[in-house]
Amino acid sequence: MSVLRRIGYGLGLGLIGWVLNLAALEVLPGVHLLFGPLLVLTAAVLFGPVAGGLAGAVSGVRTIWMWGHPWGWLNMVLEAVFVGALRRRLTPVAADACYWALSPLYFLLTYGLLQHMPLPVVLVVGPKQAVNGLLSALILQVVLLIPQVRGRLRPLLPLPLADVSIGRAFGSALTLGAVIPLLVVGGAEGRQRYASEVRQVDEENLHAAQGVAGEIESSLMHARSGVSQLARTLSASLSPEGHLPGRHVLEGELDALVTYSPEVLDAYVGSPEGVALAVSPRRDATDHPRAGTDFSDQPYVREVQQAREPLVRDSFLGRGGAQGPLAVTLAPIRHGEQYAGYVLATMDLPRLHRHARAQVGDSQQRILITDARGGVVFDSAEQGEPRVHNILGTPLAQSLETVGTGGTGSYEVARSAVTLLRLRALHHFGMVEVPALGWRVVVEQPGTRLQHDVDQAYFSLLGTMGLATVAAVLLALALSRTILAPVQGVSHAAARLAAGDRTARASEAGRDAPRELNQLAETFDRMAWQLSRQMEAIERTSREKDAFLSIASHELKTPLTALKAQVQLLRRKMGSEHGERLDNLSRQVDRVTRLVNQLLDASQLGLEQLPLQRTRMDLTEVVQRVAVGLVGASPLHTLELTARPLVGQFDELRMEQVVHNLVSNAIKYSPTGGVIEVWTRVLPGGEAELVVADRGIGLRVEDEEQLFGRFERGDRRELTNISGIGVGLYVSREIIRRHGGCISLRPREGGGAVATVRLPLSLEPEHDAPSPHSG
Numbered sequence: 001m002s003v004l005r006r007i008g009y010g011l012g013l014g015l016i017g018w019v020l021n022l023a024a025l026e027v028l029p030g031v032h033l034l035f036g037p038l039l040v041l042t043a044a045v046l047f048g049p050v051a052g053g054l055a056g057a058v059s060g061v062r063t064i065w066m067w068g069h070p071w072g073w074l075n076m077v078l079e080a081v082f083v084g085a086l087r088r089r090l091t092p093v094a095a096d097a098c099y100w101a102l103s104p105l106y107f108l109l110t111y112g113l114l115q116h117m118p119l120p121v122v123l124v125v126g127p128k129q130a131v132n133g134l135l136s137a138l139i140l141q142v143v144l145l146i147p148q149v150r151g152r153l154r155p156l157l158p159l160p161l162a163d164v165s166i167g168r169a170f171g172s173a174l175t176l177g178a179v180i181p182l183l184v185v186g187g188a189e190g191r192q193r194y195a196s197e198v199r200q201v202d203e204e205n206l207h208a209a210q211g212v213a214g215e216i217e218s219s220l221m222h223a224r225s226g227v228s229q230l231a232r233t234l235s236a237s238l239s240p241e242g243h244l245p246g247r248h249v250l251e252g253e254l255d256a257l258v259t260y261s262p263e264v265l266d267a268y269v270g271s272p273e274g275v276a277l278a279v280s281p282r283r284d285a286t287d288h289p290r291a292g293t294d295f296s297d298q299p300y301v302r303e304v305q306q307a308r309e310p311l312v313r314d315s316f317l318g319r320g321g322a323q324g325p326l327a328v329t330l331a332p333i334r335h336g337e338q339y340a341g342y343v344l345a346t347m348d349l350p351r352l353h354r355h356a357r358a359q360v361g362d363s364q365q366r367i368l369i370t371d372a373r374g375g376v377v378f379d380s381a382e383q384g385e386p387r388v389h390n391i392l393g394t395p396l397a398q399s400l401e402t403v404g405t406g407g408t409g410s411y412e413v414a415r416s417a418v419t420l421l422r423l424r425a426l427h428h429f430g431m432v433e434v435p436a437l438g439w440r441v442v443v444e445q446p447g448t449r450l451q452h453d454v455d456q457a458y459f460s461l462l463g464t465m466g467l468a469t470v471a472a473v474l475l476a477l478a479l480s481r482t483i484l485a486p487v488q489g490v491s492h493a494a495a496r497l498a499a500g501d502r503t504a505r506a507s508e509a510g511r512d513a514p515r516e517l518n519q520l521a522e523t524f525d526r527m528a529w530q531l532s533r534q535m536e537a538i539e540r541t542s543r544e545k546d547a548f549l550s551i552a553s554h555e556l557k558t559p560l561t562a563l564k565a566q567v568q569l570l571r572r573k574m575g576s577e578h579g580e581r582l583d584n585l586s587r588q589v590d591r592v593t594r595l596v597n598q599l600l601d602a603s604q605l606g607l608e609q610l611p612l613q614r615t616r617m618d619l620t621e622v623v624q625r626v627a628v629g630l631v632g633a634s635p636l637h638t639l640e641l642t643a644r645p646l647v648g649q650f651d652e653l654r655m656e657q658v659v660h661n662l663v664s665n666a667i668k669y670s671p672t673g674g675v676i677e678v679w680t681r682v683l684p685g686g687e688a689e690l691v692v693a694d695r696g697i698g699l700r701v702e703d704e705e706q707l708f709g710r711f712e713r714g715d716r717r718e719l720t721n722i723s724g725i726g727v728g729l730y731v732s733r734e735i736i737r738r739h740g741g742c743i744s745l746r747p748r749e750g751g752g753a754v755a756t757v758r759l760p761l762s763l764e765p766e767h768d769a770p771s772p773h774s775g
Helices: 005-021 037-049 049-059 060-068 070-087 092-112 121-145 145-155 166-236 247-260 299-306 349-360 394-402 418-427 447-499 515-573 576-606 620-633 650-670 728-739
Strands: 023-027 030-031 266-272 276-280 311-317 326-335 337-345 367-370 376-379 407-412 426-434 441-447 615-618 637-642 646-651 675-680 687-693 742-747 751-762
Touching: 005 037, 005 060, 005 441, 023 166, 023 576, 030 121, 030 742, 037 049, 037 070, 037 092, 037 145, 049 070, 060 070, 060 166, 070 092, 070 121, 092 326, 121 166, 121 326, 121 447, 166 326, 166 337, 166 367, 166 407, 166 426, 166 441, 247 266, 247 276, 266 349, 266 751, 299 311, 299 326, 299 650, 311 394, 337 620, 349 751, 367 407, 367 650, 394 407, 394 441, 426 576, 441 615, 447 515, 615 620, 620 637, 620 650, 620 675, 620 687, 637 742, 646 650, 650 687, 650 728, 650 751, 728 742
Parallel strands: 637 675
Antiparallel strands: 023 030, 266 276, 266 337, 311 326, 326 337, 367 376, 367 441, 407 426, 426 441, 615 646, 675 687, 687 751, 742 751
């Protein structure tokens, strides 16, 4: 196969591998089995390292985009080139195992030094890719051992696969049979365990979120009750003109609210315009008085003017001692339809923070409370003073959009270049809403614990697969020895029998073998014994027949020669009145003479006594002379001759005999007439080719080889009225063989038969060459 075709096949298989890589099979969470390497190794094993390297380059190009570095892609290319370079010395599994035995140096250099990955990550990446490559090599090796596949790909199979032993075949099949169920069962068990762990993590997160949300709602309820009661008290204390009590009275009431309501951090009474008339505590963290602070720009100031019942709102403040998101509850102060102001209490968020942190304790859980605007109200991961920020545009915010209250989900913090380690960056969360505020309580956990469980399951699966592989190989060796010894005994006995040793027997080798193999050895011995007896009888009969034919032919030739001479003498003496009858008689004598000569030649071939007398000549002249004479004598047939000079060393008499047999057969087996096509040409390899074709009754495919036997004419009814004794093709084949050529006979499309003779033109003349035919 040309280099360009190999490159084309490599690129084609690489493209198919690239498509298959899109449909990776998940064995464990984060552990995927790629099918692309199977096509890459196929290209390497069948078409060589160049085709394999190109297939790896095309199939693995997606990894550059996925992982952000070229080292995985380069690894696929190097693996294919390495396996392709060793394909004539090692099986695919052995070659791939050698590559992965050397691969730690590659991973330490590329992933460790150049990509700056931690050593634990490198130790995970290497086994993952090695398992994928070795499993692909094992599947490929087993597929190429299937007889139907081997039959189609035999010209492409390298020697280790073309000449594979039964032990290696058993080992490969048993190993694959052990590994695949382990992958399926172990992977299913690992995925089930991972799903159970995820459910447990989600339940833990959701339970903690519900606890925090419940505490917020309980605090809001108590704060709302206290504010409502104070608003009713102040409404009853309004003067007839609708004025509030004095500042000292208001401060006393506010102090009581803050003191006896642990849910309230601070409170104030506001005027209808939104100005704080009295505040508790009275000073902020910078010791500035808080009374007189203007809150008129807050939306709740306008809302409370229209309200009849207490309100709950979240707000974002940056003054009055408050910084960041707040939860407030407020109630209007009214006397009839007269609006005199409002009471507002701020919920004690630090207290809620302490409660939330107590919920998670020392666990890896993180509690995040966000307001309706996406701002972070509380983050348990923050230490010290909380900072003002939001989650807008983050992976968490995007995931929260798809989850309702009481739901769970997950998001990826940072995409890892190593698929197996992406679980560590995957965070699972549960979310509960606080409807009164529009807040969302999110409790999440990183995938560290889940990653640990998957790592443990993955390496346990690898260990089990390794033990299963060792056990399968040992079992295959034991079985192959049990099976191989008697099979080899039968094979050796068959080889001895084929070499002519008729005493060869196999029963000794199959004595301790399993029953079927013992029966095979016994059956072979019976066959060898019967075959020996039959061969002796056939040889004896053949020798007697050849001797009889030789004697009979010689005895018949003498009277036929005399008869021919008498016919010629009578033809000269008698006039034209009996000329036609004498000519017919002469032709019949010639026909019988030819049959006798064929019988004599057949007997001489059987006795290995047919010599060749070769001279340098143009075979085309003989073909033309014989074909024109035979077809010209048949009124029903016409000749279509295409001749090219064929100069070589031939026995003219014997080659004339071959051409005569082929052309006469074409005429004889075309009883209704037609065109007899004869052509000669020189083939590119320096061979002479002679073709004789007809449109006669044709032949069956199963008769192609049978018709070259002695006294074989086939068993079709169309042959009943056609004369012949069935030795012409046999004699012709033996003559062609002794010239170093070959002859074939095949059916012709559309009806008829085609006989093809090929002879070397450069063969030097030889003396008598013994015939390979012995019967």
